[in-house]
Amino acid sequence: MTDTPIRILIAKPGLDGHDRGAKVLARGLRDEGFEVIYTGLRQTPEMIADAAEQEDVDVVGLSILSGAHMALLPRTVELLRERGMDEVLVAAGGIIPDADVTKLKAAGVAEIFGPGTSIGAIARYFREHVRRT
Amino acid sequence: MTHGLIEELASGARRPLARLLTRIENGDPSIRPILPELFASGHGAHVVGITGPPGSGKSTLVNALIGEWRRRGKRVGILAVDPSSPYTRGAILGDRIRMMEHAADRDVFMRSMAARGELGGLAATTWIGAAALDAAGYDPILIETVGAGQSEVEIARLAETTVVVEAPEMGDEVQAIKAGLLEVADIVAVNKGDRPGADRAARQLRAMMSTAGGRVERSPPKIMVTTATSGEGVTDLADAIEAHRAAAREPLAARDRAASQVRRALADLAGGRAVANPAWDETIQRVAERQLDPLTAAERLLDGVG
Ligand SMILES: Nc1nc2c(ncn2[C@@H]2O[C@H](COP(=O)(O)OP(=O)(O)O)[C@@H](O)[C@H]2O)c(=O)[nH]1
Numbered sequence: 001m002t003d004t005p006i007r008i009l010i011a012k013p014g015l016d017g018h019d020r021g022a023k024v025l026a027r028g029l030r031d032e033g034f035e036v037i038y039t040g041l042r043q044t045p046e047m048i049a050d051a052a053e054q055e056d057v058d059v060v061g062l063s064i065l066s067g068a069h070m071a072l073l074p075r076t077v078e079l080l081r082e083r084g085m086d087e088v089l090v091a092a093g094g095i096i097p098d099a100d101v102t103k104l105k106a107a108g109v110a111e112i113f114g115p116g117t118s119i120g121a122i123a124r125y126f127r128e129h130v131r132r133t
Numbered sequence: 134m135t136h137g138l139i140e141e142l143a144s145g146a147r148r149p150l151a152r153l154l155t156r157i158e159n160g161d162p163s164i165r166p167i168l169p170e171l172f173a174s175g176h177g178a179h180v181v182g183i184t185g186p187p188g189s190g191k192s193t194l195v196n197a198l199i200g201e202w203r204r205r206g207k208r209v210g211i212l213a214v215d216p217s218s219p220y221t222r223g224a225i226l227g228d229r230i231r232m233m234e235h236a237a238d239r240d241v242f243m244r245s246m247a248a249r250g251e252l253g254g255l256a257a258t259t260w261i262g263a264a265a266l267d268a269a270g271y272d273p274i275l276i277e278t279v280g281a282g283q284s285e286v287e288i289a290r291l292a293e294t295t296v297v298v299e300a301p302e303m304g305d306e307v308q309a310i311k312a313g314l315l316e317v318a319d320i321v322a323v324n325k326g327d328r329p330g331a332d333r334a335a336r337q338l339r340a341m342m343s344t345a346g347g348r349v350e351r352s353p354p355k356i357m358v359t360t361a362t363s364g365e366g367v368t369d370l371a372d373a374i375e376a377h378r379a380a381a382r383e384p385l386a387a388r389d390r391a392a393s394q395v396r397r398a399l400a401d402l403a404g405g406r407a408v409a410n411p412a413w414d415e416t417i418q419r420v421a422e423r424q425l426d427p428l429t430a431a432e433r434l435l436d437g438v439g
């Protein structure tokens with residue numbers, strides 16, 4: 001069963017307008033053999049957590065540009081844990097200051113991928129860190 | 134253990150349902166022993182297949198139907214199936230984008246599934262998945278599939294009511310509908326009714342249905358025009374789907390569907406047993422070398438003779 005494809009939900013919380021990066025990531029991860037549930041723009045943490053719960057994903061990937069990461073990311077983690085999704089890996093991509101990265105990791109965000117990270121490296125990280133029970 | 138699960142489903146808890154759907158999707162052997170109880174605990178939900186070519190507006194229409202049925206006080210379950218890449222096994226499951234307005238509604242449960250390319254497996258997965266949603270009290274249950282391959286059409290055929298969604302823009306598309314999907318349609322939704330040509334396509338289809346033979350055993354599909362983005366025609370479509378429920382449950386129709394379901398299960402079962410036969414590789418090799426004909430090979434694999 002561990003050889004079934006990793007399921008990842010990709011969402012773009014917050015208010016900024018385009019999702020080119022998220023779409024490139026979605027296609028890239030599909031090509032890496034992931035099942036990518038793409039939910040589009042302007043998602044609230046509640047919508048993301050509810051969708052992740054119904055989809056029973058292994059990973060929630062959040063694309064962040066807006067600078068609202070300190071509000072959105074810990075809240076999403078909290079809502080996922082409230083729904084009993086203790087194992088789900090939450091990762092984010094975007095430009096986030098080092099000081100915030102430390103705080104986000106303390107709040108349960110597994111990893112932050114900077115703008116230059118290759119899709120291959122992201123896929124490898126997920127393959128190594130996804131836990132299934 | 135089974136008992137606890139069925140009760141959890143009935144209580145409306147979403148996490149156990151989501152976890153169960155994962156096991157179903159993975160073909161987890163632990164599903165087999167709970168199947169009888171899972172089916173028995175269903176509430177008789179109306180299972181509706183929504184199929185048609187990519188981009189015709191199936192997911193947008195499902196979104197509009199969810200809204201309509203929520204206004205009628207119904208709890209709606211959705212399984213949306215998209216193809217997997219045969220090369221990487223990966224998939225982009227994008228149907229949810231169109232339905233996010235219902236993401237946080239506790240009375241809507243939507244699950245995206247990748248077809249994963251297993252022979253026959255998809256039909257089994259969606260059927261058992263629908264049974265799980267039924268046990269959890271969702272009614273109706275909508276199954277969205279891309280009406281391209283044989284297996285998708287087959288899933289549509291297994292539903293009680295099949296809606297084929299088309300968005301004809303080119304003249305030759307009406308021919309394409311005729312070729313395959315129309316045979317499984319109980320209702321055809323000519324979508325994108327806001328665009329020129331939709332009404333004409335609907336008229337063409339109606340004319341075709343009244344003259345074309347070949348469907349003597351079933352009544353011709355109802356042809357409707359919808360605009361999924363504005364909701365126009367969606368109330369009528371929901372009414373037509375609900376009205377078809379009774380027709381789908383008439384003894385003859387129910388028997389036909391049951392026969393298709395059992396035939397499908399039989400094919401899966403036989404195929405699975407034959408592949409698991411230790412003589413599989415050797416038998417296939419003999420057929421490849423033309424020492425054995427395929428039918429005899431299949432018989433031997435099934436008998437376990439090898
Ligand atoms: N103009 C118009 N566009 C529509 C309508 N329904 C869906 N669309 C658009 O068609 C595209 C594909 O829709 P989608 O629901 O994803 O199609 P699917 O692939 O069949 O599920 C989207 O851009 C929709 O906004 C409609 O009634 N009118």
Ligand SMILES: [Mg+2]
Binds near residue numbers: 193
């Ligand atoms: Mg769709």
